[in-house]
Amino acid sequence: MKYWKTALAIIAALSASIALADDFKTTDGTEYKNVTVTKQEPDGITVTNKKAGVIVKLYFTELPKEVQERFNYDPKKAAAYLRQKAKATRKNNEQLAKERADIHEWFGDQRQNVQTLQARYQQLQQQEADLLSQIGAMQSQPASVQIPSGRHSYSYTNPLRANLPSLQSQLSEIRREKAQVREQLEKTQH
Numbered sequence: 001m002k003y004w005k006t007a008l009a010i011i012a013a014l015s016a017s018i019a020l021a022d023d024f025k026t027t028d029g030t031e032y033k034n035v036t037v038t039k040q041e042p043d044g045i046t047v048t049n050k051k052a053g054v055i056v057k058l059y060f061t062e063l064p065k066e067v068q069e070r071f072n073y074d075p076k077k078a079a080a081y082l083r084q085k086a087k088a089t090r091k092n093n094e095q096l097a098k099e100r101a102d103i104h105e106w107f108g109d110q111r112q113n114v115q116t117l118q119a120r121y122q123q124l125q126q127q128e129a130d131l132l133s134q135i136g137a138m139q140s141q142p143a144s145v146q147i148p149s150g151r152h153s154y155s156y157t158n159p160l161r162a163n164l165p166s167l168q169s170q171l172s173e174i175r176r177e178k179a180q181v182r183e184q185l186e187k188t189q190h
Helices: 002-019 065-070 075-139 164-188
Strands: 022-025 031-041 044-049 054-059 144-149 152-157
Touching: 031 054, 075 164
Parallel strands: none
Antiparallel strands: 022 031, 031 044, 044 054, 144 152
C-alpha cells in the first residue's frame, strides 16, 4: 500500500512538472513559452511565466483547436459565462455609480452645511458687534441722574441704562451660539 502512495506521489509530481513547461502559440502567432496554466475559466486560461513576470489571459477563441480540446472548451458555456460576467460587471458598475452619486450628494450637502454655518457665524459676529456697541454706549451714560426740584435734588436710575441687563443677556446667548456654530464648523471641515 505504501508503494502505491509513493508511486502516485511521483506520478503527480511528474505531471505537475510537465504542466509547468507549457508553450502556447495563439492563432495570430504570438508565443508564450515556459508558462504555467494558473487558472482555467470557460472562456480561456490564465498563464504565468514567473521568470519573466508575465501573467496573461489567453482566450480560447485565440488558441488553436487542439488547445481548445485539451482544456474542454465549450463555446456555449463560454458565451453563458461571458454573459454572466458582463451582467455582474454591469451590476457592479451601477452600484459604483450609485455610491459615487451618494458621495457626491453627501459632499454637496456638507458644502451647503458649511456655507450655512459660515453665514450664521457671520450673522452672530455682526449681532455681537452691534450689542457691544449698544452696551458700550449705555455704559458710558451715568448710572443715575440728578433731577433738581426746588431746593432738593432727586436721584433716579438713569433710564438710558434700563435695557443694559437685557442686552448683556442677549450678548451671552449670542456668544454661546457662536461657540456652538464654530464647533460645528470645525467638525464639518475635518
